[in-house]
Amino acid sequence: MVDRETSPPTTSVAENGQPYAFDPFAAGVSDDPYPHYAKLRATHPVYLHPAGFWIVSRHADVVDLLRAGHSVEDDNVTKSRIHALSMMDQDPPDHTRLRRLLTKVFTERAINRLAPLITGLVDQALDRVERRAAEHGQADLVSELAYPLPLLVICDMLGMEADYHWLRERAEVLAHSLEPVAEPTPELIKAIETAETELVDRVAAVIEDKRRAPAREEPDLLTQLIRAEDGGDVLSDEELIAQVVLLYLAGYATTMNLLANGVVALLRHPAQLRLLRERPDLDANAADELLRYDTSVQYSRRITLSPHEASGTVIPAGATVLAGLASANRDEEVFGPSAAELRLDRPNARRHVSFGGGPHHCLGAALARLEARIAIGRLVRRFDRLALADEIVWQRLMITRGPVSVPVTV
Template structure:
């Protein structure tokens, strides 16, 4: 029997929401790379697990997003009437040129390398103030009390969210993320996603009014002014993309910090090495991104017939899901024990921030936030220990890979 054929009774090769898969997807990825690197799932989408194919798809202009068409194929035409899906469809993350080019052009100036570097003192201040408050307690949840608070504060600063409004953002439950997963949402999950979207839309509409009356040196003011130009941004696009900037501005960084801390404590030799040689932190961040990526998957649609992708023909209009987490462990690119954490690993170039025109705008900001957060934490609480590094609680999402809680004490 062909090893690529999946029998009706066998375990699916790609089952991303199973508890076992969420706990540790990497053995499953290794099996996919070895047996069926461009796997056709029962949902009718292709999954690329090797670095070569994933890297090609996210950069090649023969592939695009076609988000609305893809979503309608999965859920039916009425789905775009749901607030959460309508908002998602207007985000630059899901757009193809020329709309993507126009929307990204409006915000890219806020993310230049110079502006991000200039934020280092503010990031250090937030980390120190957070630790000043927490250290006397002798314990914390590294996700809620530390990893979450830093990037939320930074993105609130960038968006000009007033100080007196921020407590609601710090205490908000992290329930998003499932809408991005390749497994369709249940009616109850759609309802929850809609509620979250409507609450966000209501808040940001109030913020737009505030920034029209009281302009500031922030991204929201910049986008409100672009909307007033009329042809650059509609009100719906403005709202959707502010929601995107807020979500993307903290989600991946929270997970990068949390996943990195867990990886270090599961690999005490690497933790000891980083404490002894703190100058390794920049390379360590790249290795954390590779080793356990905050973003595991991104999707594209074939805009024309593709004759050969890893030995498969991909017809025009078909979806290819690129497993970034799997590509980051591909021995063809990382021949020296890719399943091992090695903060001295040379030439680490993870695909965790995507590629091509959709390469993550905030990649450098996320790196700097994680670098300062982890270096400061290890310096100021050298005897920090995790309460449970063996069976931590993962969020029940696949595309955005992160921990729900990570209790620690010292």
């Protein structure tokens, strides 16, 4: 219990007496943000950015913030109509209602049935990698594996055509609508609106086709969402479209970066790569350790509904707070002195917070784990000479983290 409206953040001065400044938008931070996170945890665990938003970076504080029931509805982002209606950007009771309806069809049984499909898609992707490397001397694992795999899986689940390039172009534009406290240009706003309209129109047309189609013995996920009911409650057409687009964007982008980040981490840690090749029994734990070590979602946003205390600082009500998921995943208080190291046999790897927490814990966590376990395990065992062919260039985004490409030789 706190009895103050607010208290000074632990961010006023650096060790040299000068004002401490952490700018997550600065050039170079996206290349390796983890030393910055380590300093935040050690000396400025509750950081007030000059732009007016807060960052909490310690594991205990992040978990507490995610579980506290604060709002996810924020006007300080370039929010599209899709995000405004999606479960990801709704508070209770709307979020509770939408999640209950989606959970009815997004079951563990349905996810586990996808293992043979994922295995087949991975093997096809690895065939492409091998051909590309034979023809050009190297292959890009983002283009050939990390990008198409999650898109093909989610499209198969939804019973929709997988138009790679069309979907990727629009998803990359809409990713900017997730960035906080941005100052969007008129051109970016227009691009987001256009991408949203085109994606909404395509999904709406598919939904209409599904409504007219005869009933199937084993309906796809989209058909199940159309029919989903809870005590007479159903998804409206706009809500249905928003959830499908959310599944597209979340199912594709975050898993793409998870796979790419995981492969880069392994190729930079040859001893761990050898361990994974020799120990298939580690596949599941390795997926969680790779999620912990370099997560594809760096922050999760909350708006405080009441004063919130973290590490002795009281954040006022109405504040935009970024829960530092990636920083929490490297917290020495939880993961010990080896927190900055990649250890595929780490006993408590699953204590990472890469899937968020509280009411907004990622609905697709089981699917992401399954895709990572199968894809990375089969990749490293098929190509015993797998190696990076060039330096990694990282995307220049704050919320999400992933490489532009992963060029490899096989």
